[in-house]
Amino acid sequence: MKQVLDLPPAPGNPRNTEGAFVSLRDGRILFAYTKFTGGGSDHDAATIVARYSRDQGRTWTATDAPLVGREGQMNAMSVSLLRLQDGRIALFYLRKNSLADCHPYLRYSSDEGATWTEAVSTIAEPGYYVLNNDRVVQLRGGRLVMPVALHAPIDGKFSTRGVAMTYLSDDAGRTWRRTLVAEPPMEEGAWRAGFQEPGVVELSDGRLLMFIRTQQSSQYLAYSSDQGTTWSVPQPSPIASPLSPASIKRLPGKGGLLMVWNDHASAPEPVRATAKSGGKRTPLTVAISTDDGKTWSKRHDIRNAPDGWYCYTAIHFVKDQVLLGFASGGSGLPGLSRMELVRFRWRDLR
Secondary structure, rough: EEEEEEEOEOEEEEEEEEEEEEOOOOEEEEEEEEEEEOOOOOOOOOOOOOOEEEEOOOOOOOOOEEEOOOOOOOEEEEEEEEEOOOOOOEEEOOOOOOOOEEEEEEEEEEOOOOOOOOOOOOOOOOOOOEEOOOOEEEEOOEEEEEEEEOOOEOEEEOOOOOOEEEEOOOOOOOOOOEEEEEEOOOOOHHHHOEEEEEEEEEEEOOOEEEEEEEEOOOEEEEEOOOOOOOOOOOOEEEOOOOOOOOEEEEEOOOEEEEEEEEOOOOOOOOOOEEEEEEEEOEEEEEEEEEOOOOOOEEEEEEOOOOOEEEEEEEEEEOEEEEEEEEEEEOOOOOEEEEEEEEEEEHOOOO
8 A cells, every 4th residue: 555645734724624525537537625724623724626637647737737726715625536437527515605695606618628517515504514425326326315414503603513415417417406405413522523524325226325424433334225215214223433534435347345434443442433422533444245234344554643633535446456535644743634545456355
């Protein structure tokens, strides 16, 4: 497993995080990420920039190319790139104006990222909606699924309590409709985070699996048998996890699923998530499932520093290789500050 790109913080650039990949038709790979310039918090000034690789992710361009400017009053951040079945590239990102106004926006490119259409909002309802990086999926039947968490104000103040939901589009993103609304318990304490930063993957039998960040010491899971129109009630899973997102994608061919998350199954007490603390976002682990997520094997820690902080992964497959982009911190750096890219052959996992 080799590091192929390192984007540490620098003067005037305190944070680089939340990326996504797309392969271009000329053989290049585009990697987009959020570049912060006004501070290191989620609400500071930031834009979305791009790097390119011409050799399947082994090396990358040395300078940033602008992709999305600072469109929101706070920032633009958290990018998803998706090659649509009609051949276009879809670019999703958050436009953040205030602690009560954060919405996913969408642009298209028909010329391999050389130019992009004007941005359009994907959610008409007011609110603060979190769409993680590298999250939007297109199902085999063509439907787009956008998993988000709504953070509604409580007593006029921003709330960390997330309500998981999905928005579906059957016309390549022109129109969207809300389906799942997974309300977490109203209890205080460990439930104050609610259901945050959901993600979705299509299983081999056509069902959808939703995985959800919680403060319950594990990822919560929900299933849909009708392409996201209805969902089961989210339930705790054996995927031990801190208050941190997981990422799951289907491997090429019949290889199964690949998951990246902070595996707390064997973590020591100072690291492990508890009801009182969200837990530390270390180690960063990759694993494979050949039974649609029932069990996971071939676990391998990508990073495991005890004081590390690893999260917001982007997954991309290039032939028999996996490219992973992830935010990293610790060892003297803030938790969300550095972007790393690593490359490895997934069949080599043991």
